[in-house]
Amino acid sequence: MSKELKTGIIVIIVIVAFIWGFNFLKGHDLLDGEARYFKVEYSKIGGLNKASSVTLNGLKVGKVNEITFNETPEKRGHLIVRFSVENDFEFSKKSIVKIYSPNPISGSSLAIIPNYEGEMAVSGDTLEGEMEENLFTSIGERLDPLQEKLEKIMVSADTLFGGVNKILNQNTINNVNNSVKDIALILQDFKKTIKSVNSLVIENKESLKATLDNTKNMSDNFSKVSDSLASINIKQILSKAESAVDNFNQLSMKLNSDEGSIGKLINDEKLYDNIEAATKELEELLRDLKLNPKRYVHFSLFGKKQKTFTASEKEDK
Structure with a gap:
């Protein structure tokens, strides 16, 4: 070669x-020519990057290949994550791909939550995505409204303290100090009063005890009187009183009627006139008897006849 x-x-x-x-x-x-590729869309990825691992039931089955922006006007700013799955494990299109963080110091990863209902997912499908909030994100989301409330409270407190500073001028402070001194003096006087009352109670302890004993005896006596009153037959007394009232009503009715001597005497005018006339005649008789006793009483030691009374003599007299 x-x-x-x-x-x-x-x-x-x-x-x-x-x-x-x-x-x-x-x-x-x-x-690897057998890898399958899927897409999932998120509004935020929370630290996910290329080459982040993809797990399925805790087992690493792939990795993130690409992260791009969605260019459609409706979802502008959303992120499209493309990842590969090297395992031939099958799951349906209803499976969810969740972004999670294994620990606070590591980056985010993808976890496939498999679903086995419906049509099975094939390479190129777009799956539904979710984001698992980690501890720091959750705390941050809860602290944001709390921060806003704290800011409002701080503004209100600042306004309140400003008003307090305007109110608490030197004159007000002096008045408050004087009021505190007056309250201290009142408390001292109250303390002295309490001591005096305690001394009075101690000195009159025996008298108070005797008074309480007398009160107790009075209460016992009243209880006995109450028991006695309770034992009285009130019904019988009321019945007798009602009977007496009925008798008095009957007597009053008889007195008002013409029945009986008293009723006739009270209600019969003729009887009253006759009695009045008889009374006048009796009065005249007594007067005449006093003035001319010889007309009615004759007394003689020698048996002289009584002189007959004539009307002319009465007229001469």
Whole structure:
């Protein structure tokens, strides 16, 4: 073999090795003709790059080959990830390709979540993509609204402190200090009052005890009186009172009627007039008896006849 031929073979081998290595670094394996290629679209890729690994149930089955922008106006800015699967394991078009991060310090990778329902996926299909939020992304998303709230709180607090500074001028501070002193004096007086009350209670302890005992005795007596009242036949008393009221009503009715002597005396006007006339005649008789006793009483030691009374004599008198 000539020297020139050897040199040509070496150059060809170097060129082939360079091309294979270059494509291998880009994620293309020229020696693997059975690889299948799929596409998936994301709004963000979270640190995913070319040559990132692709796993299926935790087993590495491929790698990311290319990441390009979507040029359609509707999805401008979205990213299209093209990856290869070197394993012949089959899964359906409903499978999901999720971006995840194995640990906080490593880059992101793709994980195929297989689905076996429906039509099986073939090379060139576009699968549905999801992104698994890592710890730092989740914390960041939760901290963003909290940061906004903290900023609002800080602004409100700044406004509040500004108002407080305007209110708390020197005069206000002096007034507050004076008020605090007054409160301290009031507390001292209150403390003295409490001590005085305690002393008064201690000095009159026996009297207070006696008063409480008397109160207890009064309460016991009242309880006994209450028991006595409870034992009284209230119904019988009320029945007797009702009977007495009925009797009084009957008496009142009889007095108001013409029945009986008292009723006639009260209600019969003729009887009243007769009694009044009789009373007047009796009064005149007594007066005449007093003025002319000889007309009615005759007394003689010698048996002289009684003189007969005539009306003319009465008239002469």
